[in-house]
Amino acid sequence: MAVGYKQVAADLRADFDAGSYPPGSRLPSESELARAYGVARGTVRQALATLASEGLVSTRKGARRLVLGQQRLQGFNELRSFSEWAHAMGEPPGGRVVALVRREATAAEAERLNSDRVYHLTRVRLLSGRPVMIERTAYPQHIGALVASMDADHESITQRLQELGVLFANAAHTLSAVSATAEDARLLDIRPRAPLLRELRLTTDPDGVALEWSEDRYAGEAVAFTVHNSVHQNTLIRGLS
Amino acid sequence: MAVGYKQVAADLRADFDAGSYPPGSRLPSESELARAYGVARGTVRQALATLASEGLVSTRKGARRLVLGQQRLQGFNELRSFSEWAHAMGEPPGGRVVALVRREATAAEAERLNSDRVYHLTRVRLLSGRPVMIERTAYPQHIGALVASMDADHESITQRLQELGVLFANAAHTLSAVSATAEDARLLDIRPRAPLLRELRLTTDPDGVALEWSEDRYAGEAVAFTVHNSVHQNTLIRGLS
């Protein structure tokens, strides 16, 4: 078994789970870990950087690393795909297609997707049979054509697209609060004007080409988003909308 | 001027701003940059990792780095402090203290702050004179005592605390949507039941000791949160609330 930084990080995560390093305790020094794992200090540092980015440990120059409370993070795939996220939570996901149309792009869609015509999918997403989210996604033509041929009620679009060789690489998410419209309320089976968490999402491939532009609306208390940051690391922005 | 990875990153950021690398173009290779800046490849890699974490470039093994759209990120301080954020946006911040009481901690507060008694501050935050956010913050005793002695209407609590040697190091943020209560509506001058973006925030010092536990409520369309992530990096979690 090759001992790389991922292996070191996984071992340390397992140690956290096993309670070897309770929250508030200090990790061994980088040199000690390097000796223990038989790797160079740089490799240990890479592993520890991974754990820090997951919010598991915090760092201060000159002092040993502090173990923070356990956090279960989700990978990019779970973040992007409702289905994978649901599976990770142990809740069977579901979907119901409300509409799938091919039409001219709105100004916003054309700007984001760089495409005059789009496929637009409206879908209600279910968790254990309960509607929790409305997904309104615009796809550029070449992706939309693939989506149109799928059974969106029963299979994961993201997973199928990946199987077809479509690579998701980057995503930008913007979160805000909105009131449920009459249609939102009907689809989610809630009161009109109930508060919804709105997520605008633009996903691109490794070349920076837009793959989807989506507005998702989550039923008020069904879902929350969590972000960790520290003095030395942050990926969250707060801006005027 | 020492050429460290921060300097290299800053230079590249300036190049982006100057339009030397338009979105969609490719960066020079790590080796070329190392030669150009007179540093080792590792230093260049560290600079590029910084830019990647800011959503400025994307990376694929075997191919040169792709320049993404410009993004102006905010540092940890701007993220944590309403005042610094407002200044960074060019909007004069303001505040109005609604209540500051010393009382027994609720169960949730006691758990997060590890303190039986807390100082609890309710404050309306203004942007250019317009109310945009309600801040309800619990401080443990030793921090609260400092806060109680401040003029919270006119000075930045975060900044004053830092001047007094209180170090903010980590923060966890959870975002969801809620309806405005009658009090919320009155304080923000909006309709009751209007959608609000709720941010729960726990801030700790470098030792992992909790410094504040806050529930902030942003007026519907006043603010949005943005998160960037890629296949290899993510700090955002979606979870049941």
Next chain:
DNA sequence: TAGTGGTCTAGACCACGAC
């Protein structure tokens, strides 16, 4: 096949923390 980014090594020096 040549070039690129990903990973790793084995050193080194410094600023900061703990004592």
Next chain:
DNA sequence: TCGTGGTCTAGACCACTAC
């Protein structure tokens, strides 16, 4: 003062991309 993490160097090999 001594140990720690932060930074940097100058190499090396591999997997992947582009051609």
